[in-house]
Amino acid sequence: MDFYYMPGSAPCRAVQMTAAAVGAELNLKFLNLMAGEHMKPDFLAINPQHTIPTLVDNGFGLWESRAICTYLIEKYGKESLFPKDPKTRAIINQRLYFDMGTLYQKFADYYYPQLFAKAPADPEKFKAMETAMGFFNTFLEGNKYAAGNDLTVADICLVATISTYDAAGFDLSKFPNVAKWFELCKKTVPGYAINQAGVDEFKKFFN
Numbered sequence: 001m002d003f004y005y006m007p008g009s010a011p012c013r014a015v016q017m018t019a020a021a022v023g024a025e026l027n028l029k030f031l032n033l034m035a036g037e038h039m040k041p042d043f044l045a046i047n048p049q050h051t052i053p054t055l056v057d058n059g060f061g062l063w064e065s066r067a068i069c070t071y072l073i074e075k076y077g078k079e080s081l082f083p084k085d086p087k088t089r090a091i092i093n094q095r096l097y098f099d100m101g102t103l104y105q106k107f108a109d110y111y112y113p114q115l116f117a118k119a120p121a122d123p124e125k126f127k128a129m130e131t132a133m134g135f136f137n138t139f140l141e142g143n144k145y146a147a148g149n150d151l152t153v154a155d156i157c158l159v160a161t162i163s164t165y166d167a168a169g170f171d172l173s174k175f176p177n178v179a180k181w182f183e184l185c186k187k188t189v190p191g192y193a194i195n196q197a198g199v200d201e202f203k204k205f206f207n
C-alpha cells in the first residue's frame, strides 16, 4: 500500500500508528507540502482534495486519516480496536468526530495563523482550545481510555492530536485526566515511537 505522508503531520502519524497496530506494511511516499508536491497533477489525480495522509491500496485511493485508520482495522481484522458492538462503536465514532471537528480544529485555529502567516496570538482562540481540552478531560472521567476501558482507534487518533498540543507547548497539567491518559498512551499505543519521531519533526516549525 502506498502511503503519501509527511512525518510531522498529526493525521499521518495516526495512520502510521494504526498500521503498526494491525501489522500493515506501508510503502512510504514522502510528499513535500512546502514544495507544493500535493498540487501536482499526479497527486491530484489520486486525491483531488490534495491532503495527506492519502493511502493507495491496489488502486483504491483513500484520504481522511480516521477513514484510513478504520479501513486498515477492518481490512486486517483487528476488531478490538474498532469493535462492532453498536454502542461501543458509536462512542468511538463520537470521539473520532470530536477529535477532527473540535479538538484538532481548535488547535489549527489558534496555532496555524501564527505558524504559517506570522499572525499574532488570538486569546479568544486560545480559550476555545482550552474549552475543547476541557471536554476531552470530562470524557475521560472514570475511563482508562478515550472510549472506555480498552484501547481503540479513538486513542490512536487522539494521541496524535494531544502529542501535537504538547509539542506546541500547551500546558496539559491543567487537564489531569488528559495528562494521565497521555502518559498511558505513550506506553501502550502500538507504534508510539513513530509518532514521537514525527512530533520531533513538527516541533521544528516552532523554532
Ligand SMILES: N[C@@H](CCC(=O)N[C@@H](CS)C(=O)NCC(=O)O)C(=O)O
Pocket: 009, 010, 011, 033, 038, 049, 050, 051, 052, 053, 063, 064, 065, 066, 100
Ligand atoms: N481531516 C484531514 C486533515 C488532512 C490535512 O489537512 N492535512 C494537511 C497536512 S497535516 C494537508 O494535507 N494540507 C495540505 C492541503 O490541505 O492542501 C485528515 O485527518 O486527514
